[in-house]
Amino acid sequence: MRIVVQAEPFDYGAECARFAEQDGGVGAIVSFAGVVRSTPEAPVTLMEIEHYPGMTEAALSRIAEEAVQRWQLVDVLVIHRHGALRPGETIMMVATAAAHRAAAFEAADFLMDYLKSRAPFWKKEHGPEGETWVAAKETDEAALDRW
Amino acid sequence: MRIVVQAEPFDYGAECARFAEQDGGVGAIVSFAGVVRSTPEAPVTLMEIEHYPGMTEAALSRIAEEAVQRWQLVDVLVIHRHGALRPGETIMMVATAAAHRAAAFEAADFLMDYLKSRAPFWKKEHGPEGETWVAAKETDEAALDRW
Amino acid sequence: MKVDVVYFAWVRERIGLPREQVDTAAATVADLVTELRAREDRYDVAFADLTAIRVAVDQELTTFEASLDGVREVAFFPPMTGG
């Protein structure tokens, strides 16, 4: 299990490659990457990510531990950046390794749902018309009821 | 959209890195890798994968096209190997790129369900006690009803 | 009518060859199976349990009721296990 919170960019391909080097019990690996979007309809020039040092790492570890227990994961990886990111940059990734596919998929989905609503990160988008804090969606909180 | 069927190994990390280079509309990338398992309880020395050249590519393309339509994917990648693989080798991968997380996850899950039951691949496991064709599970077929 | 018949996985192993050309008057896949089973034991054994066999006609999955009219290739194989 590896939990990383950092301002620096990380190499998504290299992290996927490293994570995929698992022992013989792993048959399924799922990874998710979140990327800063910018579209003509909703242009973003910069995304600022604030977090709560100390609590962030503890919250991510707790969520990851729960995923490991519930889905008997062989391994889990969470990397989340903070600071200023440009469109196209990778904000974060999670990866799960399990014996079988269903566990790897469900655990990754669970990690993302919990990370979104329980890990202390806040996103602010800068665009041509100013800056706005990204609002949490009601569906984010509701998503936790799935688990 | 890229569909690859090949005997040669592929570089999972490099494929993840390349796939992650998407345009501004992509906010979420999911990838799945299937790996040859071998455990003390079920040791595998070699996995042979047979396929139906021609039909395989057509079936994978059709499944990928349907995923693109249903989840408005920006991109999709399917790589599947055939031939002889050793434990720990990556059998196949799928990757999906979408604006948002739910679409990327669901589409990857859909691709795997359909690929498993509708793409003409057959696995044979070699172990210390001989060789056996991997049996399809009833749940594999049932999984298609989810979609 | 000449049709290419292809076999995969344990169907191929039981029949003992991956592909053959069959001269047949069968109207449907089911008729073709009946003809093949009548040929030799190895075919009869391979096709003993049709619930365990899938069929593709010209590389499209279909059923045993499918017509062979104008068909070039028929494939028999167990349920797929990719992924």
Next chain:
Amino acid sequence: MKVDVVYFAWVRERIGLPREQVDTAAATVADLVTELRAREDRYDVAFADLTAIRVAVDQELTTFEASLDGVREVAFFPPMTGG
């Protein structure tokens, strides 16, 4: 009792600082909020809609009813938006 109070995202921006030490006799988080709101307008504005604010006590998410007994750090922030 001295408690470190930390603010994040728009709560931090409205209050105008990220962290301060508060000398308080508040028994619960809700009492602390009442004290802060009484101080100055910027606090009153920041805490105007408590349904939009989450609280953590010693870095654990909790509710406004949570006790401040023995607590070192209280954090106020909007719903999280990571991922």
